[in-house]
Amino acid sequence: MAQHRRALERLLYAVQHDKGATLLLEEVGCGKTTLTRAFILQLKEDKYDAGVVTNPSLPARDFLEEIDQQLGASASGTKVDLLRGLNGHLMRNRERGKVTVRIAIRCTLNPLSAEGSIQCVAFRLKNAGDTRGIFTEEAVRLIYQYTRGIPRSVNNLCDLCLLEGYTASAWTVDAAPVRRVAQERR
Numbered sequence: 001m002a003q004h005r006r007a008l009e010r011l012l013y014a015v016q017h018d019k020g021a022t023l024l025l026e027e028v029g030c031g032k033t034t035l036t037r038a039f040i041l042q043l044k045e046d047k048y049d050a051g052v053v054t055n056p057s058l059p060a061r062d063f064l065e066e067i068d069q070q071l072g073a074s075a076s077g078t079k080v081d082l083l084r085g086l087n088g089h090l091m092r093n094r095e096r097g098k099v100t101v102r103i104a105i106r107c108t109l110n111p112l113s114a115e116g117s118i119q120c121v122a123f124r125l126k127n128a129g130d131t132r133g134i135f136t137e138e139a140v141r142l143i144y145q146y147t148r149g150i151p152r153s154v155n156n157l158c159d160l161c162l163l164e165g166y167t168a169s170a171w172t173v174d175a176a177p178v179r180r181v182a183q184e185r186r
Contacts, residue, residue: 029152
């Protein structure tokens with residue numbers, strides 16, 4: 001969680017100090033989209049023009065079209081038309097006091113550590129209203145082992161284990177349902 005906080009701070013720093021764009025890299029499921037949404041929510045709409053491209057592996061023309069659409073450039077046609085539309089949009093933004101984009105800072109999010117996974121589970125349970133600790137320590141250790149600390153996998157496995165606990169009318173989730181659910185997911 002600390003690395004996510006640090007990445008958010010770096011994103012905000014880059015924007016607030018006119019450093020340009022920040023490149024955010026990570027393994028699938030480590031929280032790029034969630035972090036990006038949290039970042040965008042902290043930007044003033046009248047000052048910043050933001051968009052999120054969640055699939056950067058699109059073909060070049062589709063990628064440009066997605067950027068144009070996200071930023072409201074409303075260009076269409078060939079790649080050249082899309083680039084001209086995007087450049088025109090960026091020039092108009094610059095005239096309005098918005099900064100032209102360049103990649104200046106690079107952040108990498110890694111899977112959570114064992115301790116980070118424990119904190120992630122505790123944080124999500126607390127936000128859901130848990131006051132007693134639903135997962136045993138052994139269960140959380142196994143969740144980390146099975147998910148390798150990838151936040152999306154941690155959340156999905158916990159969700160399925162909670163369902164297992166609910167259907168069994170259990171007050172706590174111990175290692176057995178974690179093993180069972182993890183085996184079923186393979």
